[in-house]
Amino acid sequence: MNQPSENPIIWDTQMRNCAGRLDRGAAFAHGREVSTDDITKLLEAVIEPGDRVCIEGNNQKQADFLSRSLLKTDPSRVRDLHLLQSVLALPEHLDIIERGQVSRIDFSFSGQQAGRLAALVEQGRITIGAIHTYLELFSRYFIDLTPKVALIAAQAADREGNLYTGPNTEDTPAIVEATAFKNGIVIAQVNEVVDKLPRVDIPADWVSYFVKAPTPHYIEPLFTRDPSHITEIQILMAMIAIKGLYAEYGITRLNHGIGFDTAAIELLLPTYAAELGLKGKICTHWALNPHPTLIPAIEAGFVQSVHSFGSEVGMERYISARPDIFFVGRDGTMRSNRAFSQAAGHYACDLFIGSTLQIDMEGNSSTATKGRIAGFGGAPNMGSDARGRRHASPAWLRAGREALRNGTMPRGRKLVAQIVETNREQMQPAFVERLDAWDLAESAGMELPPVMIYGDDITHIITEEGISNLLLCESAEEREQAIRGVAGYTAAGMARDRRMVENLRDRGIVRYPEDLGISKRHATRDLLAARNIKELVHASGGLYTPPRQFRNW
Amino acid sequence: MEQFTLSYKTSPRLQEGHPPQLCGVVASGNLEVLVEPLDSADLCLIEVNTSAPGFRLIWEAVLSDFVERNRVAGVRISINDAGATPAVVGLRLDQALDAYRSAV
Numbered sequence: 218m219n220q221p222s223e224n225p226i227i228w229d230t231q232m233r234n235c236a237g238r239l240d241r242g243a244a245f246a247h248g249r250e251v252s253t254d255d256i257t258k259l260l261e262a263v264i265e266p267g268d269r270v271c272i273e274g275n276n277q278k279q280a281d282f283l284s285r286s287l288l289k290t291d292p293s294r295v296r297d298l299h300l301l302q303s304v305l306a307l308p309e310h311l312d313i314i315e316r317g318q319v320s321r322i323d324f325s326f327s328g329q330q331a332g333r334l335a336a337l338v339e340q341g342r343i344t345i346g347a348i349h350t351y352l353e354l355f356s357r358y359f360i361d362l363t364p365k366v367a368l369i370a371a372q373a374a375d376r377e378g379n380l381y382t383g384p385n386t387e388d389t390p391a392i393v394e395a396t397a398f399k400n401g402i403v404i405a406q407v408n409e410v411v412d413k414l415p416r417v418d419i420p421a422d423w424v425s426y427f428v429k430a431p432t433p434h435y436i437e438p439l440f441t442r443d444p445s446h447i448t449e450i451q452i453l454m455a456m457i458a459i460k461g462l463y464a465e466y467g468i469t470r471l472n473h474g475i476g477f478d479t480a481a482i483e484l485l486l487p488t489y490a491a492e493l494g495l496k497g498k499i500c501t502h503w504a505l506n507p508h509p510t511l512i513p514a515i516e517a518g519f520v521q522s523v524h525s526f527g528s529e530v531g532m533e534r535y536i537s538a539r540p541d542i543f544f545v546g547r548d549g550t551m552r553s554n555r556a557f558s559q560a561a562g563h564y565a566c567d568l569f570i571g572s573t574l575q576i577d578m579e580g581n582s583s584t585a586t587k588g589r590i591a592g593f594g595g596a597p598n599m600g601s602d603a604r605g606r607r608h609a610s611p612a613w614l615r616a617g618r619e620a621l622r623n624g625t626m627p628r629g630r631k632l633v634a635q636i637v638e639t640n641r642e643q644m645q646p647a648f649v650e651r652l653d654a655w656d657l658a659e660s661a662g663m664e665l666p667p668v669m670i671y672g673d674d675i676t677h678i679i680t681e682e683g684i685s686n687l688l689l690c691e692s693a694e695e696r697e698q699a700i701r702g703v704a705g706y707t708a709a710g711m712a713r714d715r716r717m718v719e720n721l722r723d724r725g726i727v728r729y730p731e732d733l734g735i736s737k738r739h740a741t742r743d744l745l746a747a748r749n750i751k752e753l754v755h756a757s758g759g760l761y762t763p764p765r766q767f768r769n770w
Numbered sequence: 771m772e773q774f775t776l777s778y779k780t781s782p783r784l785q786e787g788h789p790p791q792l793c794g795v796v797a798s799g800n801l802e803v804l805v806e807p808l809d810s811a812d813l814c815l816i817e818v819n820t821s822a823p824g825f826r827l828i829w830e831a832v833l834s835d836f837v838e839r840n841r842v843a844g845v846r847i848s849i850n851d852a853g854a855t856p857a858v859v860g861l862r863l864d865q866a867l868d869a870y871r872s873a874v
Contacts, residue, residue, distance in 0.1 A: 450857045640855045642799075644825075681857040706828050706856035737861055738868040 231400035238263040238402055239425065249378035249421065250410070251428040256282075257289045259426065263402050264290070264366055266297045271364040271396065274304040275387040275555065276326070276594065277437050277527045282406045282430035283368035284309035292318050299323070301362050303351055303388055303555075304594075305330045306437065314343050323362055324592060325349045331589035338590065338661050348590070348667060350597045352559045355388070358395035367396040367403045370434040371427075373414055374407040378421035381414040384528035384536065384551040385436060389419060391556040397423035408433040415548035438530040438764045440506045442480040445749040450638055450681045453730065453740035455481035458570065458636060459490050461684040461733050462677055463499040466612040466632060470502040472562040472599045474571020478636045480510040482570075487517035487746040504562035504599075507532040507543065507551070509763065513746035513756045515542055525551065526558040526595065531767075535760035555595075562599040567612040569599040570634040570679075573669060574641070575649050578697045578709060580672030580687060582635050583654040590661060593669060600670040602631045616676060619688040630688070633670060634677040639705030646707035647680075648700070672696075678703055682710075683729040690726060702727040772823040775815060776833055780843040782811040788873050793866035801851040801859060803866040808846040820851040832856045836863045845870070 241262040245255040260283075264270065272287065273280040284307055287295070298319045305311065305327040313319055314337055323346035327334050337343045349357070358364060369389055371380040382389050396403050405419075405427040459482060462468070473479040486500055501521045505511065507529045514520055523543050528536070528551055536543045536551045546552050562569065573582040584591055606613075606629065613629035620630045637647045654666035678685045678700060685699040695717070702718035704710030721727040730737055747753045750767045790806040808815060814837050818829055836842065847866070851859070 448858075449861060450855075453861060638855070638857055640857065644855065681861065706831055711828075711831060736868070737864045740861065740865075 235400040235402065238265070242402075242426065246426055249424060249426050250376070251426050253429060253431055256286045256428045259404070260287060261290050261294050263404075263425075264295050264298075266295075267299070268365040269299045269301055269362065271301050271358075271367045271392050272310065273367065273369040273388060273392060274302045274306045274310060275385070275527060276304055277439055277529075278370050278385040278387050279307055279435045279437070280368050280370040280406055281307055281309065281435045282428075282432070283370075283404065284313070287368070288312055288316065290318070292316055299346075301354065301358070301364055303354055304328065305334060307435075311337065317342075319343060321346055323347055323349065323354065323357070325351050325354050326592040326594040327590060331591040335588050335590045335661060345590070345661075348592045350593050351388075351555055351595045352563070352598045355391040355556050358391060363399045363401065364392065364396045365401050367392050367401060369393060369403060369405045371405050371407045371419065373409045373411050374405060374427040375411055375414050375421075378424045378427050379414055379417045380405055380407065380419040380421075380424060380427070381416060382418040384533055384553060386418055386553045387527040387555045390554060393419050393423050402426075404428070406430040406434060415550065416546050418552065436530055438767075440475055440508050440529045441531070441763065441767055442477055442508070442510055443750050443767055444480070444484055444510060444745055444747050444753065447477055447481050447484070447742065447745060449740050449742065451478050451481040452485065452742065452744055453681050453735075453737060454478055454636055454638070454679055455485045456489055456735050456740060456744075457684050457730060457733065458482050458634070458679050459485060459495070459499075460493065460735060461728055462568075462570075462632070462634060462679070463490070464493060464495055466567070466615055468499050468568045468612045468632065470566045470610070471500060471568040471570070472504045472566050473508070474569070474596060474599075476572040478572045478638075479570060480508065481745070483508060483510040483514055484745045484747060486514040486519045488744050490519070491517065504558050504566055507536055509750075509753050509761055510747070512753050512761060515539065516756055517746070524558050524561055525553040526555045527553045530764050531762045534762060535757045538760050559595050559598050562595070563601070564603050564606055566599070566631075567610055568632040568634065569596075570636055571596055571600060572637055573635050574647065575652050575654075576635060576637065576647060576678065576700065577649055577652050577672070578700055580675045580678070580696065580700055581652060581668050582670045582675065583652045583666070583668050585652070585654040585657045585667045587653055587656045587660060590657070593667070596669050600633045601674045602633070606631070616688060619686070620676075630676070632676050633674050634679060635670065635675060636679040639680050639682060639703075639707050639710060646709065648704035648707045648709040650709060680705060683727060683732070685727050686725070689724070695721065695726070699726055771819070771821060772826070773817075773819050774826065775817045776830065778814040778816070778834065778837045778842070780812060780814055780837060780841065782843055788870050791866055791870040791873055793869055794862045796850045796852050798852055799854055799858065801849055801854040801862055803862050804848040805866050805870040806846045806848075808844050811844045814842045814845055814847070816847045816849065818849045818851065820849070820853075822851070822853045828856055832859050836860060840864070840867055842867065
């Protein structure tokens with residue numbers, strides 16, 4: 218009992234290890250500042266084999282210079298890495314795997330690299346720990362996947378190493394907090410080194426090194442949708458969403474997915490929704506990236522508040538000029554934060570609505586296709602019932618009443634809607650008997666088919682044929698028919714039991730445009746508050762500056 | 771290219787004598803629909819010209835639903851299709867018939 222042991226336990230091995238790394242790194246740094254030419258040597262000095270390394274790859278902002286520098290390191294020294302990062306966005310992220318320096322990867326989203334990643338997995342050249350949602354991966358940074366080395370991106374550093382991340386703060390706070398306070402090394406690439414920062418987003422004390430990148434970090438304009446590509450079918454679906462869902466439940470707090478279907482809804486708020494007298498009654502508070510297509514609704518006074526996961530290229534001046542709407546620092550630029558916005562979307566929004574590629578007859582939806590490991594991003598967090606939520610709102614309570622089957626305890630329910638055209642281009646059906654996710658799981662050796670939104674989380678499905686309310690279905694059989702009943706002329710839709718669907722329609726579970734008092738004749742592009750990018754610029758009073766690829770005038 | 775004509779026997783029309791109406795354009799993924807009066811009051815004739823062969827069963831399903839949904843009779847409908855999805859076909863047909871019925 219309480220005898221001093223002969224070999225006392227050492228409680229600060231990690232701290233000593235970190236100090237050793239900093240000692241080795243000191244040879245290549247002046248204080249915290251590393252010169253551009255020395256960055257590869259610094260990485261070789263501070264990274265050890267087997268390290269968990271987070272290369273900041275956000276949805277938008279990319280630590281691209283540090284990624285390229287990692288590729289120049291000696292593979293005999295920098296090896297056996299375990300990459301943990303939210304997004305595998307850059308070719309370099311896959312190049313480092315191909316060079317054999319990475320043995321394992323945990324991530325959330327791979328987007329453009331999905332095909333290459335699937336090939337590397339099939340060749341056995343990389344093991345995937347798990348594919349996460351953003352919040353899930355950030356959470357694991359603080360439990361069992363804490364980075365040893367974080368390579369991050371910021372707009373600017375001062376001489377001390379304080380960082381200004383600006384509008385695209387995104388994942389940086391979550392990554393740095395986990396790394397810096399668990400004896401890790403934080404290395405930041407910055408676009409410029411200045412004497413005084415506009416504001417401090419990350420204090421110097423949490424930063425080990427910073428380096429000025431030869432070129433500004435890459436930012437992907439991921440949330441810009443050109444209204445000129447919005448179709449009449451998408452406009453019809455937007456009318457169904459606004460009248461059959463938003464107005465019905467009085468949804469004020471929400472998150473929209475990325476895509477033209479939801480962009481159409483945003484552009485119908487100042488026109489169609491306003492005509493229905495819904496201004497001030499729906500869509501007032503958002504967890505949303507600064508979508509350019511939301512500008513007309515903001516200008517029309519529909520929107521009261523928007524918190525963002527990241528920023529959007531070209532929206533900076535507009536955001537700065539609308540601090541009543543966006544979260545803007547005293548310096549005049551926005552601060553985004555992916556972790557907080559994801560939590561906000563999960564707990565404080567009453568509706569998530571997004572598009573998908575495939576929905577099966579249980580309502581499970583997936584964007585996975587064979588040969589592509591694309592991951593999840595944030596949709597599963599937005600698009601699931603928040604079981605830990607305890608505050609009430611009218612929309613949440615109504616959905617909860619509709620869902621109540623057994624027992625008597627009242628409880629609310631998040632509204633989770635999928636909005637999808639029944640056939641995509643080349644007649645690819647959005648409704649299927651079996652998701653491609655099953656094949657992908659088999660070919661990539663996954664434990665689970667990658668499902669974006671589970672069927673039991675979905676409450677509504679909207680197509681051009683109509684809207685189904687799955688909350689009101691009394692049985693699995695009714696749910697299936699409610700899904701087939703809006704599945705159009707896909708094989709799954711044509712296999713419907715017409716009598717059952719008519720019965721569901723009589724009970725208001727399946728509703729078609731005519732049941733909602735929507736005239737399809739009005740589903741024209743004239744309803745869009747802006748019909749092209751130029752009109753968005755005009756609506757913003759010239760404050761929105763679209764990226765070059767979206768300018769055609 | 772595929773071409774076929776479908777004929778639907780329905781209950782007689784109530785209104786008559788509207789001027790022909792053209793709706794939509796022949797562009798990729800789109801279609802053009804012409805609605806004209808027909809002498810037989812209890813008949814709906816639909817002629818389909820489509821650039822995408824092999825979808826006749828889906829056309830029949832879309833068109834019979836359209837005729838039933840709108841109780842279409844006493845009209846001839848001509849369709850020039852450039853690979854529109856069933857969703858676009860249904861929407862355009864509804865729009866064309868709406869325009870026809872409200873034309874004086």
